[in-house]
Amino acid sequence: MVATGRKDEALAARAVVTGAGSGIGRAFARELGRRGGRVVCADIDIDRARETVDMLRSEGADGLPVQVDVGSLQQVEQMAEQADAFFSGAPTLVVNNAGVGAGGQPIGVTPIADWQWVLNVNLWGVIHGSHVFMPRLRDQGFGGVINVCSTASFAAAPRMGPYSTSKAAALALTETLAAEASGSGVSVTALCPTFVKTDIVRSGRIEAGAQALAGRLMASWSVAPERVVRDALRGLARGQLYVVPQLDARTIWRTKRWMPALYTRGAGRLNRLLAARA
Numbered sequence: 001m002v003a004t005g006r007k008d009e010a011l012a013a014r015a016v017v018t019g020a021g022s023g024i025g026r027a028f029a030r031e032l033g034r035r036g037g038r039v040v041c042a043d044i045d046i047d048r049a050r051e052t053v054d055m056l057r058s059e060g061a062d063g064l065p066v067q068v069d070v071g072s073l074q075q076v077e078q079m080a081e082q083a084d085a086f087f088s089g090a091p092t093l094v095v096n097n098a099g100v101g102a103g104g105q106p107i108g109v110t111p112i113a114d115w116q117w118v119l120n121v122n123l124w125g126v127i128h129g130s131h132v133f134m135p136r137l138r139d140q141g142f143g144g145v146i147n148v149c150s151t152a153s154f155a156a157a158p159r160m161g162p163y164s165t166s167k168a169a170a171l172a173l174t175e176t177l178a179a180e181a182s183g184s185g186v187s188v189t190a191l192c193p194t195f196v197k198t199d200i201v202r203s204g205r206i207e208a209g210a211q212a213l214a215g216r217l218m219a220s221w222s223v224a225p226e227r228v229v230r231d232a233l234r235g236l237a238r239g240q241l242y243v244v245p246q247l248d249a250r251t252i253w254r255t256k257r258w259m260p261a262l263y264t265r266g267a268g269r270l271n272r273l274l275a276a277r278a
Helices: 004-012 023-034 046-058 073-087 112-140 161-181 208-221 225-238 247-258 260-277
Strands: 014-018 038-043 062-067 093-096 143-148 186-191
Touching: 004 225, 014 023, 014 073, 014 112, 023 038, 023 046, 023 062, 023 093, 023 225, 038 046, 038 073, 046 062, 062 073, 073 112, 093 112, 112 143, 112 161, 112 186, 143 161, 143 225, 161 186, 186 225, 247 260
Parallel strands: 014 038, 014 093, 038 062, 093 143, 143 186
Antiparallel strands: none
16 A cells, blocks of 8 residues: 555646636645646636746746636647646646636526536536546556535535536536546545635626625635645545535535435525525
8 A cells, every 4th residue: 555645746746737827726736846746737817827837936846837728628638738748648636626606696597608607617627627637547547636626516505506506516527537437546536615715706707795795704714725735635645535624514514414404494594584685
């Protein structure tokens, strides 16, 4: 058996991180760099990707900035080819992190354009990343995949239809991928945090009142992305399918599974209360 510390280093050696221009993705890139890894820092905003690579280099690591829209299979395939060339081989770790947020309106009111935007990034980005990179990892018989799924993947919070749906589907994909990867030498982990200090609220398509509430919750309850990144990498090295890093996330996880009807009624009551105060 490979010691967890040694496996951490092996998995970090050649990493691809999407959404690496900020937030959780940037924290993944920097942490992997600190562990001696070389990192393909992919982001739709190439300037932010370059900023992340500059940070890596200033910290003694190496990276390659790549511009990619993860909703495009062609662009993800091109990114994989760039990664193969940069590494002179397949990656050892793929972090499907790129994501966007939308919410604040009930189903039937949320514009279809918002559904399409969120699903294209949050779900199709994970599908494309898994489809393109998993064969490479299986062929070399070693590696890891971390899909950033969020507590929204199982919380089913009202007025979060597009986001929750995209993350729930990403979680189901991750579970399927883990079953298919069993025995192959490739580990698969779903990272499911609640509030993390990122730009997702500010940059998302969120109704003004809900955005203000989310901003207050983010300010009060969010944790540093570096913390959830370390938890995720530790969980991957240990072979954990689910990494639920915060107490509130674990409370939601357990309540939803042990008392699903009570959870749903409570979520509905909270939604009505918030709507009345809006």
